[in-house]
Amino acid sequence: MxxxxxxxxxxxxxxxxxxxxxxxxxxxxxxxxxxxxxxxxxxxxxxxxxxxxxxxxxxxxxxxxGFNNLAPEMLPLAVQAAMAAIEKYCPDAKNLLLIPETNNRSSFYLQNIARMIQIFRQTGLNVRLGSLSDDIKTPTPIDLPDGSTLTLEPLERSANGRRLGLKNFDPCTILLNDDLSAGIPAILENLNEQTLLPPLHAGWALRxxxxxxxxxxxxxxxxxxxxxxxxxxxxxxxxxxxxxxxxxxxxxxxxxxxxxxxxxxxxxxxxxxxxxxxxxxxxxxxxxxxxxxxxxxxxxxxxxxxxxxxxxxxxxxxxxxxxxxxxxxxxxxxxxxxxxxxxxxxxxxxxxxxxxxxxxxxxxxxxxxxxxxxxxxxxxxxxxxxxxxxxxxxxxxxxxxxxxxxxxxxxxxxxxxxxxxxxxxxxxxxxx
Amino acid sequence: MxxxxxxxxxxxxxxxxxxxxxxxxxxxxxxxxxxxxxxxxxxxxxxxxxxxxxxxxxxxxxxxxGFNNLAPEMLPLAVQAAMAAIEKYCPDAKNLLLIPETNNRSSFYLQNIARMIQIFRQTGLNVRLGSLSDDIKTPTPIDLPDGSTLTLEPLERSANGRRLGLKNFDPCTILLNDDLSAGIPAILENLNEQTLLPPLHAGWALRxxxxxxxxxxxxxxxxxxxxxxxxxxxxxxxxxxxxxxxxxxxxxxxxxxxxxxxxxxxxxxxxxxxxxxxxxxxxxxxxxxxxxxxxxxxxxxxxxxxxxxxxxxxxxxxxxxxxxxxxxxxxxxxxxxxxxxxxxxxxxxxxxxxxxxxxxxxxxxxxxxxxxxxxxxxxxxxxxxxxxxxxxxxxxxxxxxxxxxxxxxxxxxxxxxxxxxxxxxxxxxxxx
Structure with a gap:
């Protein structure tokens, strides 16, 4: 139509x-x-x-x-494009940390996150969700309307302070889906060893x-x-x-x-x-x-x-x-x-x-x-x-x-x- | 199925x-x-x-x-992959010369060529067909079962001998779909200014x-x-x-x-x-x-x-x-x-x-x-x-x-x- x-x-x-x-x-x-x-x-x-x-x-x-709004037939196209993107930024990536918008629990938004996880998993990455919210102190499951579940996990910096990850999960790449309108969280700063996408200055704190x-x-x-x-x-x-x-x-x-x-x-x-x-x-x-x-x-x-x-x-x-x-x-x-x-x-x-x-x-x-x-x-x-x-x-x-x-x-x-x-x-x- | x-x-x-x-x-x-x-x-x-x-x-x-044998739903995926390939080999390409198998007039094969033309046109290239056959002396239309037409044109080397093309068509890229079982035609040799894909040594004359x-x-x-x-x-x-x-x-x-x-x-x-x-x-x-x-x-x-x-x-x-x-x-x-x-x-x-x-x-x-x-x-x-x-x-x-x-x-x-x-x-x- x-x-x-x-x-x-x-x-x-x-x-x-x-x-x-x-x-x-x-x-x-x-x-x-x-x-x-x-x-x-x-x-x-x-x-x-x-x-x-x-x-x-x-x-x-x-x-x-809005990735959830795409026609399902488009999914292979999105996966192939994501493969090209991953190859460019971080060919040696195995783990992708996805950080969703901090306080958006709308079921539409969560379905978007579920779709993004699907796309990146199908490029062959291990994908887990990290939350910028202070309220997430332990892995927190969230139910979706289709019966599936997303798990938000607390972010943590590595012992030497140089890397960001989750418990038992050290990502090569961090993909941010929060536009940083609320400013740049300290936990995202000075990540020189990992690829943060998009870069911090793409967020509304600076853009x-x-x-x-x-x-x-x-x-x-x-x-x-x-x-x-x-x-x-x-x-x-x-x-x-x-x-x-x-x-x-x-x-x-x-x-x-x-x-x-x-x-x-x-x-x-x-x-x-x-x-x-x-x-x-x-x-x-x-x-x-x-x-x-x-x-x-x-x-x-x-x-x-x-x-x-x-x-x-x-x-x-x-x-x-x-x-x-x-x-x-x-x-x-x-x-x-x-x-x-x-x-x-x-x-x-x-x-x-x-x-x-x-x-x-x-x-x-x-x-x-x-x-x-x-x-x-x-x-x-x-x-x-x-x-x-x-x-x-x-x-x-x-x-x-x-x-x-x-x-x-x-x-x-x-x-x-x-x-x-x-x-x-x-x-x-x-x-x- | x-x-x-x-x-x-x-x-x-x-x-x-x-x-x-x-x-x-x-x-x-x-x-x-x-x-x-x-x-x-x-x-x-x-x-x-x-x-x-x-x-x-x-x-x-x-x-x-066999590109004609793919499900039509796969076409966008093929186009996107072709875009990536073109970008790698010849980002400044506008014209693509496609050379089909010399003497294959099977309608299945010709439909494959038609599909390839469609894929490469949709990456935004001008695509024309050049023939290695001595019998093609003028542009020769060939009817396909679906009512469409392919036009085979005679290949010609440029005046200085350094480029291969068709009349009024100077391609940046030449894509060969003939496996060179019959040997390497002289007209394909010494093309140093253009990208010939695959390279000659991929053909059965040498492979x-x-x-x-x-x-x-x-x-x-x-x-x-x-x-x-x-x-x-x-x-x-x-x-x-x-x-x-x-x-x-x-x-x-x-x-x-x-x-x-x-x-x-x-x-x-x-x-x-x-x-x-x-x-x-x-x-x-x-x-x-x-x-x-x-x-x-x-x-x-x-x-x-x-x-x-x-x-x-x-x-x-x-x-x-x-x-x-x-x-x-x-x-x-x-x-x-x-x-x-x-x-x-x-x-x-x-x-x-x-x-x-x-x-x-x-x-x-x-x-x-x-x-x-x-x-x-x-x-x-x-x-x-x-x-x-x-x-x-x-x-x-x-x-x-x-x-x-x-x-x-x-x-x-x-x-x-x-x-x-x-x-x-x-x-x-x-x-x-």
Missing amino acids: VPHLVTALNGPLLDLEKKILNATPAIERWFRLEWQEHTPPFYCSVDLRNAGFKLAPVDTNLYPA RKSNHFSAYDDVVKKFAKMNDIDAWMLNPYFAKCGKVDFKDHSGEEALAAQVDALLTKIRKKYREYGIKETPFVIIKADAGTYGMGIMTVKDGSEVKDMTAKQRSRMAVVKDGHEVTDVIIQEGVHTFERINDSVAEPVVMMIDRYVVGGYYRVHADRDINENLNAPGAHFVPLAFAQQHSLPDMHAKPGTTAPNRFYLYGVVARLALLAASIELEKTDPNPEVY | VPHLVTALNGPLLDLEKKILNATPAIERWFRLEWQEHTPPFYCSVDLRNAGFKLAPVDTNLYPA RKSNHFSAYDDVVKKFAKMNDIDAWMLNPYFAKCGKVDFKDHSGEEALAAQVDALLTKIRKKYREYGIKETPFVIIKADAGTYGMGIMTVKDGSEVKDMTAKQRSRMAVVKDGHEVTDVIIQEGVHTFERINDSVAEPVVMMIDRYVVGGYYRVHADRDINENLNAPGAHFVPLAFAQQHSLPDMHAKPGTTAPNRFYLYGVVARLALLAASIELEKTDPNPEVY
Whole structure:
């Protein structure tokens, strides 16, 4: 099943699909050469928005969940990609320590962890789960809805303090699935003998969205030039705004002015392409995730007219951290629908391979709202299995494989941007 | 559907499956480390024989056909593996020239070529077909049963003589699917600017089975030691015998003696494991393929008592080349059956990945005969898709995924042997 595009691909995006399908050999070659220069993150998921006239990534998650939402037929593909990733980072690995999100006991999330364990076991690794939570003092079984059980075990540093593991389990590789919004736990620091994936600076304790989207700007500029397309088709405008305090109103004037400036730029593009929608921007925290501290705005004045409730929602993200730096990002309408519900595609990648995807389908939200909101009711819908294989003979804009191929290309642009972002922000860059 | 094992896995092989499943992390790690040292052939298929008490590769094909026999669900896996292979050999490739077998117009073979084109197109390469045949002087369309068309084009060397391509098509990579039994065509020689895969010395003009099985001996010895198993369980005994002329009977005495010596070794092993079958050996040409020049023998005297017809069949292999060197290989009974027909598994690999497999099912042949005979009626049966993913919780010997995993391990041992064989026989080895 493929979501119905409310505005069937037309005009600019239809043209984009044509160009990208025709340029497949050049595009794949370009990616191959970029991956010679840049190392992709170990794993990654990218949230996309398809406005019919524009297709863009809005979130690049370096601690992806949702592997349980993939079609079971995709599992061998994920295993093969994981084999390639393991081979690159730690060919001599036997034991993999997986650290799930600290306090997430949602059964959906736990099923994601169970699926990840399955994938990595099938690459031939011994996999066990370590918990960052202080509450886990002994091996703690957690029952899953399907009747299986996960066991969380307390993390421990080795006697000499140099390695991290579990009781009777010394891993070569540690795979983190907690985004470190709460800061970097001391137990994860100074692990020089083991491979910690992703590296600590990929976590929200240090990561900034503005660095990512700035890297994405550069990647898309190059890609657009190569394919003779307008980079804006794949790239939401954004601006960074520092020193905002939503509680005491300081910095609000500057934020409102930046919002208006961005809206003016978007309106110009809408006129150029004859787009009748109302432009909007998203204001979100530069650090952090989880759908908190996110606001949809259609005019700079809305920033100044925020209610006390809106202010306190914007002022704090996950784990109580205060927002002072925000980014303003061009909003991308989502025009995909399943049974009248808004659908947002999520593309999952391991190493440099697209291993599948699913739709986040939301019954109660509007086209210009964030679909990844707390408590959001969403239905995962696995991409059809042939997602990664374009159908070269089909009419552009008509087939699921081609739409998924396009999604895979854009998601990989975001993946490449994440690689470059992590290189640039590496506190201990390797010098050659 | 999975072939029924006539002799359900029992005794030694059941024990082997147990050991191999339990050792999966160590085995996968070992393969990862071996692939750091050795480069796998670009693609490869391995014919296996499962005797219930013994599981062994009997043929390692470096110009595999049969991609059309894979389950369509496996296609994304093949594409992803091909992406990894292309990335390794020629990341900057855009054009791939595929050279099919020169005079094979069987519709099965052509469907294999069509499937290969599909796989490589979907990695993002432009793929065209070049023919080694002198009869192809202009682009020649060939209709396939499914209504599609392949176009064979004449090969041409560039004006300066340094590159090989087609009219208006300059490939970075040339993928050969002809095994060069007829010798090395001049047009393929001295291609120093392009990547020719596999290299010329992988073809039967230069390749020798004895080199392969000698490399396999070493690989299996290492693997068996690591897993505490008897290497014989995975390895047919073999001996090489040179200077045999079937026409004038010279060398036959020595051959008969070697046959008897090998049979004695096998009988000893059969006694050790309480195997009641009658041992046999296969005599085949050291160079060449295609099921010609192959003979099943249960006693040395049979060599001397060959009929004139048998002699002339043994004396010549494909393309009329004379046999002078032969190998004697321990015969492995095949005890897999589908509807009373003998079934022989074939495992397909691209780069270091198992991408699927199928059964060669033969209605008219016996358990100790070669199933890859000219004109053989065979029915391909695709492996179930989850072939590469063992089911760790299943009882040993009972599940298809576990049998396929075991097959994948043994096929990769043969793949590793082929890598080492090609390194050792490289006429222009790279020096580090």
